[in-house]
Amino acid sequence: MTERNSYMDPSKRPQVDLSESTVGPDFDEKTWDMPGSLALSSQLTTGQVLCELAAEGRDDLVVCTADLARPTQVINFGKQYPDRLFNFGIAERNMIGAAAGLATTGLLPVISNYSFFLALMGLENIRDDICYPNLNVRMIGTHSGIAMGFYGTSHHSNEDIGALRTLANLTLMAPCDGNAIRAAFRSTLDHEGPIYFRAGRGREKPVYDAPPEWRIGGSNTLRGGSHATVLAVGNLVSAALEAADQLAGKGIELTVVDMYSIRPLDREAVRAAARQGVLFTAEEHNVTGGFGSAVAEVIADEGLGCRQVRIGLPDEYSLLGPPTHLYRHYGLDGDGVAATVRQTLKASH
């Protein structure tokens, strides 16, 4: 028997059910199908967390998706609780409205879908059906930013933070890995009102080895350094940590903060960063209107008077390509963040 790729090995990716795979042991080791592909998204822990919560007695949790239960991994919840997963087919607006209806009956619906089909396509429904009536709905928009890579620009979600953070009543958070998703769900379960969790594709490099501290309006300082601060969200948290490691050997000590709560924002973290001089924001999102803009509003509101460098995607439609190539191209990996920080600090001295 040919040794399989690591992602095809169930013992290495225990959360994904490979029994549905049609790839047999006699196939070429590079052959893969949908279940195998899903094994790569190990950071999408939503289904597991929901199963745990249901087992702990949260009978009010139900899941809604639009033909994306597998790629977003909530299929794992559906297998254990089949009468509590509602698959609406490819009808996102209907799904969002129905989730609102479910919430009015005392259930806590969790919508799990790709972010561009949820936040961008369904924006009006999120606004009118969920946020305006201030209903208890949890939304998890996965595959944000350019994570979908070569699927193309239509599948890139670089505008969701900008759109969502204008919606009153909405709490917007960005868990950066699987442990953060766990913490995000559990810590906010009894919050009254809608919450949107912006997550990646699940193939992110993990930041946390255990569920971190998590509160609405909070942040986690992961690295302390005296030269400058990188306030980062999502994928850029691990990129910023990598950059800090690289720069540490070159005489630049960075503070790195996981600013997982985008709305409301941890204003104290922004103030602290501003005291260090140049402040960097980093996100996998258009630099216009996104997390960096939210930070800029605080700087302006409070007259913090510091310079801000926004690391993110330029204000244009993103290229397609393999995700890793895209991150490199746009300077959204460790090397890219390190280069931006180094050049900026060099120029300002």
Add this chain to the structure above:
Amino acid sequence: MARRETKDVPRAELREKARMIRREVLRLTDICGSGHYGSAFSIAELLAVLYYRFLQVDPQHPDWADRDRFTMGKGHAAIALYPVLADLGYFPRQDLDGYTRLGSPLGDHPDMRKVRGADFSSGSIGHNLSVSVGMALGLRHRGSPARVVCMMGDGEQAEGQIWEAAMAGAHWGLGNLVGIVDINAAGSDGYTQETLASEPLEDKWRAFGWDVVNLEDGHDLAQTSAALELALNGERDRPCCVLARTVAGKGVSFMEGGWQWHLGYLGPKDLERAYREVEAGEIG
């Protein structure tokens, strides 16, 4: 779906309720200076029969978990709903006097966070059938006997989301879900069939897996009662759509059948004429 209690209300009383709705629509529109006469008058009998005969609700406990739900897909007709909610005791009748004034809970479209008795907020056309699907799913999941009724317009049928919701309702066999299409044939820009034809609606709803009840005259109280009895109390394992033929502006002769009164305002002389006709009218 379990049969729920139906109240035996004399026809004369239902007729008076519908007249009360029309009277208040005239009065409130006058307070506001603008309003949707056409689509409010077309559902007066439907609302009267629904609320006074069929819907199991408790105005003293507006959040009663097992209450029947009513959602207003055609939210611009909320002006016809408010007088009913006030009459049932959800809020004081005096609240109607401030209709659309600054800070009033009562606007042109219903807001569930401001109006006691409003089961959902609406305004953007085409959303509420989806919301109702979710309500029906949730209620069934919780083992509640409650039913969900969504009032739609025939112009609203042009919204694609309606058909997403229709598919979902049939897919899950939601026997506790009832749609009503108020076919008053009128919209902002003209007659529905000319702006964007929605007919043949019966074929469409049946093709989407719903039972259909045809209500030939949505102003005839006996017919309306019979149609809603079938829709709400029939034993069914699929949702049901009542196709209610109505007349836009019904009850005021110079408005009847004209799309031009979808939105309008009456000067003092015409308002007086309209009041007289509504008081004298014996619709139903």
